[in-house]
Amino acid sequence: MAKNSKSALIIGAGIAGIQAALDLGDMGIKVYLIEKNPVIGGKMAQLDKTFPTLDCSICILAPKLSECYRHPNINLYTLSEVSNVEGTIGNFTVEIFKRARYVKEEACTNCGDCASICPVRGVPNYFDANLKNMAAAYIPFPSAVPPVHIIDKNSCVYLNYGICGLCANNCGAEAIDFSQKDETFKIENVGCIIVAPGYGLLEDVSPLTRYGYGKYRNVVTALEFERLICASGPLEGHLKRLSDGNEPKKLAFLQCIGSRSDRDRKYCSSICCMYTTKAAMIAYEHNNDLESYVFYIDMRAGGKGFQNFLRRGADEYEIKYIKSKISHIEVDEDESPIITYEDYDTSEIKQMKVDFAILATCIIPSPGIEKLADVLGIELNEYKFIKTDPFLPVETSVEGIFTCGCAREPMDIPRSVAEASGAAARAAEVIKGG
Amino acid sequence: MKMSEKEEEEVRIGVFVCSCGSNIGGLIDVKDVAEYAKSLPNVVFTEDNLYTCSETGLAQIKKGVTEHNLNRVVVASCTPRTHEPLFRECIKDVGLNEYLFQFVNIRDQCTWVHMKYPKEALEKAKEVIRMGVAKAVKLEALENIVVDATPTAMVIGGGVSGITAALSLANQGFETHLVEKDNQLGGKLNILNKLFPTGQDATELLESLKERVKNNSNLTVYTSARITNIEGFVGNYEVEIQQNSKTSNLSIGVIIVAVGASLLTPTGKFGYDGKKRITQYELEEKLKNVNVNANDIVMIQCVGARNDERKYCSNVCCMSALKNALLLKEKNPNANITILFRDLYTPGTHYEEYYRRAREAGVIFLSYKLEKEPIVEENTIKVYNEYIGEEISVPYDLLVLSTPLIANDDNKELAQMLKVPLEENKFFLEAHVKLRPMDFATDGVFICGAAKWPVDITESITQGYAAAGRASTIISHDTIEVEGATSFLPEYNKDLCTGCEVCISVCPYKAISKNEDDEIEITQVLCKGCGVCGATCTNHAIIIRHFTDEQILSEIYAFGGS
Numbered sequence: 001m002a003k004n005s006k007s008a009l010i011i012g013a014g015i016a017g018i019q020a021a022l023d024l025g026d027m028g029i030k031v032y033l034i035e036k037n038p039v040i041g042g043k044m045a046q047l048d049k050t051f052p053t054l055d056c057s058i059c060i061l062a063p064k065l066s067e068c069y070r071h072p073n074i075n076l077y078t079l080s081e082v083s084n085v086e087g088t089i090g091n092f093t094v095e096i097f098k099r100a101r102y103v104k105e106e107a108c109t110n111c112g113d114c115a116s117i118c119p120v121r122g123v124p125n126y127f128d129a130n131l132k133n134m135a136a137a138y139i140p141f142p143s144a145v146p147p148v149h150i151i152d153k154n155s156c157v158y159l160n161y162g163i164c165g166l167c168a169n170n171c172g173a174e175a176i177d178f179s180q181k182d183e184t185f186k187i188e189n190v191g192c193i194i195v196a197p198g199y200g201l202l203e204d205v206s207p208l209t210r211y212g213y214g215k216y217r218n219v220v221t222a223l224e225f226e227r228l229i230c231a232s233g234p235l236e237g238h239l240k241r242l243s244d245g246n247e248p249k250k251l252a253f254l255q256c257i258g259s260r261s262d263r264d265r266k267y268c269s270s271i272c273c274m275y276t277t278k279a280a281m282i283a284y285e286h287n288n289d290l291e292s293y294v295f296y297i298d299m300r301a302g303g304k305g306f307q308n309f310l311r312r313g314a315d316e317y318e319i320k321y322i323k324s325k326i327s328h329i330e331v332d333e334d335e336s337p338i339i340t341y342e343d344y345d346t347s348e349i350k351q352m353k354v355d356f357a358i359l360a361t362c363i364i365p366s367p368g369i370e371k372l373a374d375v376l377g378i379e380l381n382e383y384k385f386i387k388t389d390p391f392l393p394v395e396t397s398v399e400g401i402f403t404c405g406c407a408r409e410p411m412d413i414p415r416s417v418a419e420a421s422g423a424a425a426r427a428a429e430v431i432k433g434g
Numbered sequence: 435m436k437m438s439e440k441e442e443e444e445v446r447i448g449v450f451v452c453s454c455g456s457n458i459g460g461l462i463d464v465k466d467v468a469e470y471a472k473s474l475p476n477v478v479f480t481e482d483n484l485y486t487c488s489e490t491g492l493a494q495i496k497k498g499v500t501e502h503n504l505n506r507v508v509v510a511s512c513t514p515r516t517h518e519p520l521f522r523e524c525i526k527d528v529g530l531n532e533y534l535f536q537f538v539n540i541r542d543q544c545t546w547v548h549m550k551y552p553k554e555a556l557e558k559a560k561e562v563i564r565m566g567v568a569k570a571v572k573l574e575a576l577e578n579i580v581v582d583a584t585p586t587a588m589v590i591g592g593g594v595s596g597i598t599a600a601l602s603l604a605n606q607g608f609e610t611h612l613v614e615k616d617n618q619l620g621g622k623l624n625i626l627n628k629l630f631p632t633g634q635d636a637t638e639l640l641e642s643l644k645e646r647v648k649n650n651s652n653l654t655v656y657t658s659a660r661i662t663n664i665e666g667f668v669g670n671y672e673v674e675i676q677q678n679s680k681t682s683n684l685s686i687g688v689i690i691v692a693v694g695a696s697l698l699t700p701t702g703k704f705g706y707d708g709k710k711r712i713t714q715y716e717l718e719e720k721l722k723n724v725n726v727n728a729n730d731i732v733m734i735q736c737v738g739a740r741n742d743e744r745k746y747c748s749n750v751c752c753m754s755a756l757k758n759a760l761l762l763k764e765k766n767p768n769a770n771i772t773i774l775f776r777d778l779y780t781p782g783t784h785y786e787e788y789y790r791r792a793r794e795a796g797v798i799f800l801s802y803k804l805e806k807e808p809i810v811e812e813n814t815i816k817v818y819n820e821y822i823g824e825e826i827s828v829p830y831d832l833l834v835l836s837t838p839l840i841a842n843d844d845n846k847e848l849a850q851m852l853k854v855p856l857e858e859n860k861f862f863l864e865a866h867v868k869l870r871p872m873d874f875a876t877d878g879v880f881i882c883g884a885a886k887w888p889v890d891i892t893e894s895i896t897q898g899y900a901a902a903g904r905a906s907t908i909i910s911h912d913t914i915e916v917e918g919a920t921s922f923l924p925e926y927n928k929d930l931c932t933g934c935e936v937c938i939s940v941c942p943y944k945a946i947s948k949n950e951d952d953e954i955e956i957t958q959v960l961c962k963g964c965g966v967c968g969a970t971c972t973n974h975a976i977i978i979r980h981f982t983d984e985q986i987l988s989e990i991y992a993f994g995g996s
Contacts, residue, residue: 015869023903023904023906023907026907026910027906027907027910028910028911050868052867053866053867053868055868060866060868060869061869062515063515064869066515066516070519106489107488107489109454109455109485109487109488111454111455111456111457111485112455112456112457113455113456116456143516147516172455172484172485173455173484173485173488260786266786266787266790267782267783267786267787268780268781268782268783268785268786270781270782298777298778298779299777300777300779300781301747301777302747302748302749302779302781302888303749303887304746304857304861304867304886304887305857305867306746306747307740307745307746307747308745308746311745344801344820344821345820345821346820346823347821347822347823381783383783385783389632390629390630390631390632390634390784390891390892391629391632391634391639391891391892391895392895393892393893393895393896393899394896394899409782409783409784410781410782410783411782413868413869414867414868414869414871415871415893415896417868417869417870417871417900418871418872418896418897418900419896419900420900421872421899421900421901421903421904422896422897422898422899422900422902422903423899423903424903424906425602425606425899425900425902425903425906426602426899428606428903428906428910429602429605429606432606432607432910433605433606433607
């Protein structure tokens with residue numbers, strides 16, 4: 001049970017927010033965990049496996065999700081965003097805007113009978129990078145937390161036209177509630193705030209379209225690829241070309257898409273060298289005839305076990321690394337991507353035809369970060385990540401408001417987890433130390 | 435106690451079969467399953483529910499227990515992974531011991547995996563329920579294990595990471611002891627000049643940290659100190675510290691390892707002589723204390739790293755090289771500075787910017803490959819650059835070798851004392867690289883900074899806080915409570931133990947040791963009930979509570995029978 005009168009409020013329930021919540025909760029501090037999506041877990045829940053251990057991502061994350069849900073000191077608010085903050089360190093009052101779920105959280109047993117009877121079928125599932133459709137009554141993935149379905153306001157027939165209601169009739173638990181409204185409420189006595197909204201994805205912007213994304217069906221982003229090779233994803237792990245359903249034999253991974261460039265973002269996205277190697281390994285595990293080529297500028301692998309991981313990639317998984325600069329992608333009549341690049345080792349312009357190309361898109365600031373920063377009064381840096389001092393790494397510009405994870409800089413999961421525990425420690429100093 | 439009396443009585447089992455909406459009930463007839471369960475030995479009550487986990491379902495369980503005087507509950511439903519705690523809590527509410535609950539998985543393991551074979555799924559559901567009921571007959575009431583915890587912390591290593599961790603714990607109100615083997619705090623901050631990426635003065639940072647340490651009344655510092663003995667376990671360590679002739683004995687709740695890393699001297703490599711050919715750290719000291727009179731400076735990256743001898747990347751050297759190159763350029767804009775690198779490591783926002791600044795300042799970057807290392811001659815370096823396709827000669831009057839951080843020689847000794855592992859490069863090995871970066875598998879011991887892996891100052895600070903956060907989750911409470919399903923060596927089995935120590939070697943949590951009488955002792959609070967010791971014990975001396983041989987065999991017999 002919580003022993004302190006002051007609580008902590010955490011914005012964002014990805015792996016960083018979850019870790020910070022669990023640490024503070026385990027210290028006996030009351031936590032409010034605010035997540036804007038209907039379920040928690042963030043980007044990590046979408047990953048197939050994680051480098052460098054090749055652990056199944058959801059398998060190692062799921063216990064933390066349920067721990068968060070059941071923790072006596074953690075109050076979880078999904079579909080919620082912080083709309084206003086008043087007060088100062090030690091005593092913030094936070095206003096929360098919570099969107100309606102149209103399902104009673106306490107009554108829903110997550111059986112899925114609402115989804116199976118729902119006549120709407122074409123709702124793209126964001127969790128599967130919109131590559132798989134679902135019903136208007138849904139849960140993004142089977143082990144999602146909270147284990148409660150949600151009704152998509154935009155596509156539900158009843159909510160838009162006042163007819164249907166099949167789900168409500170089919171729900172044995174009587175959990176469907178179309179009368180739910182969006183609501184605003186206040187949380188008082190908040191000692192400090194941890195901002196962990198994570199990162200955004202590069203989509204439909206110039207660096208991607210320049211490499212044929214959106215135009216060529218066999219060019220996908222890294223996160224899309226992650227879902228495509230995931231056994232629980234839209235292709236059940238059996239990789240196929242999106243143009244003709246054929247099994248690809250040759251893959252190209254293009255690094256630094258949208259990053260380390262004067263044209264786009266200048267910074268390095270930190271994690272792409274490793275996730276690309278991991279993705280190529282998983283693809284190879286599904287099909288040992290697969291050839292993977294990685295087009296990179298600098299191979300950045302400084303973390304624990306990362307160099308060994310790269311060696312394994314080259315030796316055991318036959319991944320070929322080509323130090324190069326990509327010029328552009330075009331396709332042949334079969335829609336097979338043709339990569340034009342400058343090979344650094346020979347300083348020649350070369351072309352390579354592959355069956356499928358994967359763009360290692362960079363981490364960008366979380367969408368909505370500017371609005372959130374405005375509400376909290378915290379400063380952002382020139383790239384719109386949360387501004388921190390290198391020697392005060394988890395402090396924002398406002399006293400009593402801390403940050404962790406990719407909201408402040410692109411970083412991998414272990415670093416996000418470490419920063420989360422660090423932010424939790426700083427929050428505990430404020431709350432316990434007075 | 436009333437309950438224990440009840441548990442002594444005849445075994446009365448209630449079986450609750452969940453339909454899980456249509457997940458189970460859509461494929462198999464749950465009424466048929468419940469009816470079948472009624473025929474099993476000791477089952478006195480069965481029921482099927484639309485959702486056993488709903489408020490209504492839980493109320494039905496409680497009602498069943500009260501009305502039918504049940505003393506064991508079996509739920510056949512989804513998966514224990516998400517729902518076992520809920521049902522345990524439920525029977526606890528109605529006065530039963532929570533370990534008298536048995537979960538049977540008929541959704542994931544029956545109707546989901548066999549969804550194309552409803553008949554077989556139904557048969558399997560009945561079989562697993564029969565097994566679950568057989569185990570339930572043998573279940574025993576258990577109590578959770580509770581031990582006291584001392585709310586104090588010890589941080590080993592007084593570098594930037596250790597100081598940060600110690601200050602955070604002290605600020606959280608915990609009595610904290612910071613132990614440093616050197617005669618002063620600061621670690622590598624004592625030799626560093628300026629810090630990337632802001633140019634912050636290392637001495638200034640160290641002084642401000644020392645000031646905060648001095649003013650913190652919860653924090654005790656031991657310099658020139660050696661840890662000579664550590665006994666005990668999480669929440670209850672007894673530590674002996676030697677300082678010259680003085681011995682201190684401390685009762686400690688949690689321990690943080692922050693011993694940092696060592697510098698590599700590249701003897702015999704690239705003509706290293708400590709004068710004209712020096713390491714990046716020696717340059718650091720020169721920049722801090724004296725003027726550097728050199729006009730043609732060449733730096734070689736990855737000296738003794740990312741090769742067959744030492745495979746890893748040391749993380750910090752590219753940034754150190756960039757920083758010092760910029761400082762040299764600042765002092766002498768006409769200096770020619772060339773950095774020979776393999777892959778330039780400047781991840782993230784600030785660091786990539788730094789790389790850009792160095793290029794703008796005129797620092798020359800030339801890449802080389804491991805297979806064609808630069809050749810160092812008296813006054814020139816020959817390096818093959820694959821992009822140009824030629825060997826280039828670069829004159830130098832100062833050669834700077836960027837060598838990696840390496841593990842401390844005495845890590846092994848400390849690791850043995852703490853019963854924690856090292857990885858192949860002799861850095862400390864955390865519990866899980868991905869999700870438990872600051873923990874050891876052994877409860878109560880944590881890790882931060884370069885002792886775990888080469889990291890820069892920013893990361894050392896972050897990890898210092900992080901280890902403090904993790905440690906605080908334990909010492910924020912007066913007691914430590916763990917599940918009762920642990921392994922133990924009962925008095926009556928002691929003569930079966932041959933003292934072979936296999937259990938000690940296989941226990942992943944270092945929960946097993948030998949006591950003064952040379953007897954096997956299992957520290958209950960460290961045991962996670964994984965069962966490895968029980969499975970490997972050649973004489974079946976070790977018993978795993980809640981998974982006893984008798985309980986598991988009863989399931990197997992029930993499966994074999996009909």
